[in-house]
Amino acid sequence: MSGLAVSHLSYSYGSREALRDVSFEVARGDFCALLGPNGAGKTTLFALLTRLFLPREGHIEIAGVDLAKEPRKALGRMGVIFQQPTLDLDLTVWRNLTYYAALHGISGRAATKQIEAALDRLGMRERASEKARNLNGGHRRRMEIARALIHRPSLLLLDEPTVGLDVATRMSITAHVHELCRDEGLTALWATHLVDEVMPHDALVILHRGRIIAKGRMDDITGEATLGDRFSELTQEEAAP
Amino acid sequence: MNAWLTAMAAIIAREALRFVTQRERFIAALVRPLVWLIVFAAGFRATLGLSIIPPYQTYITYEVYIVPGLCGMIQLFNGMQSSLSLVYDREMGSMRLLLTSPLPRWWLLFSKLVAGATISILQVYAFLAIAAATGILLPWSGYLLIFPALILSGLMLGALGLLLSSTIDRLENFAGIMNFVIFPMFFLSTALYPLWKMGESSPLLRDVCAVNPFTQAVELIRFALYGQLNFEALGWTVLALGVFFALAVRGYDPSRGLIRGKAGAGG
Numbered sequence: 001m002s003g004l005a006v007s008h009l010s011y012s013y014g015s016r017e018a019l020r021d022v023s024f025e026v027a028r029g030d031f032c033a034l035l036g037p038n039g040a041g042k043t044t045l046f047a048l049l050t051r052l053f054l055p056r057e058g059h060i061e062i063a064g065v066d067l068a069k070e071p072r073k074a075l076g077r078m079g080v081i082f083q084q085p086t087l088d089l090d091l092t093v094w095r096n097l098t099y100y101a102a103l104h105g106i107s108g109r110a111a112t113k114q115i116e117a118a119l120d121r122l123g124m125r126e127r128a129s130e131k132a133r134n135l136n137g138g139h140r141r142r143m144e145i146a147r148a149l150i151h152r153p154s155l156l157l158l159d160e161p162t163v164g165l166d167v168a169t170r171m172s173i174t175a176h177v178h179e180l181c182r183d184e185g186l187t188a189l190w191a192t193h194l195v196d197e198v199m200p201h202d203a204l205v206i207l208h209r210g211r212i213i214a215k216g217r218m219d220d221i222t223g224e225a226t227l228g229d230r231f232s233e234l235t236q237e238e239a240a241p
Numbered sequence: 242m243n244a245w246l247t248a249m250a251a252i253i254a255r256e257a258l259r260f261v262t263q264r265e266r267f268i269a270a271l272v273r274p275l276v277w278l279i280v281f282a283a284g285f286r287a288t289l290g291l292s293i294i295p296p297y298q299t300y301i302t303y304e305v306y307i308v309p310g311l312c313g314m315i316q317l318f319n320g321m322q323s324s325l326s327l328v329y330d331r332e333m334g335s336m337r338l339l340l341t342s343p344l345p346r347w348w349l350l351f352s353k354l355v356a357g358a359t360i361s362i363l364q365v366y367a368f369l370a371i372a373a374a375t376g377i378l379l380p381w382s383g384y385l386l387i388f389p390a391l392i393l394s395g396l397m398l399g400a401l402g403l404l405l406s407s408t409i410d411r412l413e414n415f416a417g418i419m420n421f422v423i424f425p426m427f428f429l430s431t432a433l434y435p436l437w438k439m440g441e442s443s444p445l446l447r448d449v450c451a452v453n454p455f456t457q458a459v460e461l462i463r464f465a466l467y468g469q470l471n472f473e474a475l476g477w478t479v480l481a482l483g484v485f486f487a488l489a490v491r492g493y494d495p496s497r498g499l500i501r502g503k504a505g506a507g508g
């Protein structure tokens with residue numbers, strides 16, 4: 001059973017086609033980078049994966065659960081980090097986390113236990129009583145990752161989670177999510193347009209103008225070239241008539 | 242506690258916390274009706290003579306007449322404020338957090354409604370306490386009996402706000418709501434003058450006032466204050482609640498593209 005399976009997914013905004021026949025699969029425990037320039041359709045794909053939109057064509061399976069047939073079960077198996085920060089800045093870290101836990105039906109002692117475990121995993125426990133507003137951008141992101149893990153999802157969706165962060169923080173967050181996949185068997189789909197966030201052994205899907213133009217292991221796709229060069233080459237090939 | 246109630250309790254607690262921390266919002270919510278009560282009513286009490294109409298059994302002062310309307314006004318503004326914060330939440334992304342919860346969407350939206358109605362009821366009671374302190378006293382039992390009426394009117398006006406939030410694309414469009422929803426609803430109602438008074442100047446306007454759901458909510462509150470149940474007002478308020486909520490749930494239906502126009506801008 002795969003961690004995430006997408007098949008023949010298409011979506012249009014009126015006459016503008018945002019995704020065309022997108023199919024890929026991410027194995028359990030894999031870190032899969034979804035690489036694409038701005039406007040490639042990554043955010044639309046995320047909106048479909050999180051059921052903010054419903055696809056007119058295609059099929060999505062989250063850890064073996066059909067998103068269309070059992071949406072609540074499927075949503076319960078995923079943790080999402082959206083591109084825009086979704087923390088309530090006026091509330092403390094702890095309150096933000098208990099709110100999220102409650103949205104997933106977890107309260108009382110179970111919530112406390114799971115929140116503490118999630119905070120420990122990201123080394124954020126001592127910041128729990130601070131207001132979210134007082135955290136810097138990197139810590140806010142870490143907190144959102146901790147939050148997305150509270151209900152123990154098997155799939156983590158991250159939509160350009162490092163936007164606006166400095167290089168060191170970007171690298172540390174990227175490394176952390178890699179660790180989660182390796183150590184805890186979590187499947188991650190990491191959307192980005194930054195090639196340095198993808199490691200050679202990562203699964204890679206390259207999206208361009210709503211279509212997949214390459215998929216596989218990163219080192220298989222790049223061969224001897226760097227990912228940056230290969231990415232430019234592929235996107236330019238597509239751009240050429 | 243089961244998952245549904247856990248989520249609802251958390252949504253209510255979050256709204257309440259946000260409300261308490263936004264002191265300006267609380268003060269604004271109280272100042273608005275108090276200005277009407279103290280300034281407007283004082284100026285108009287001489288010009289707007291009122292006859293004895295149900296539920297009143299004796300002559301009342303104009304201040305007493307407009308209290309239920311001002312309770313409704315607090316809830317109307319609160320409903321629109323919730324709508325504004327929903328649009329804001331949607332632009333800022335926290336709406337997505339709510340909608341990706343593994344609970345039925347209608348339940349999450351209903352929880353939002355209950356949270357908004359709870360806040361509005363707290364505001365109404367704070368207003369009534371200040372009104373009482375200035376000498377505008379109502380029957381003691383009325384303070385208890387309006388509670389269920391306020392729940393219903395708060396839910397109905399909140400559902401209207403929810404419906405509007407599902408149709409507004411951008412925060413900037415919100416000013417239109419003031420002009421096209423709040424003011425007509427408030428002025429074309431029995432909040433400030435009884436229906437017969439409106440009928441004296443225009444039968445058409447009287448009919449418009451009569452079908453305005455806000456009128457029905459105000460009348461429900463007015464009758465409840467005097468220990469009476471206005472079945473007509475109750476029926477219309479429940480119907481309006483049902484229609485507004487059903488349309489709002491439809492508006493937030495993922496197959497209709499909740500964040501249409503915004504998703505394409507990402508990546």
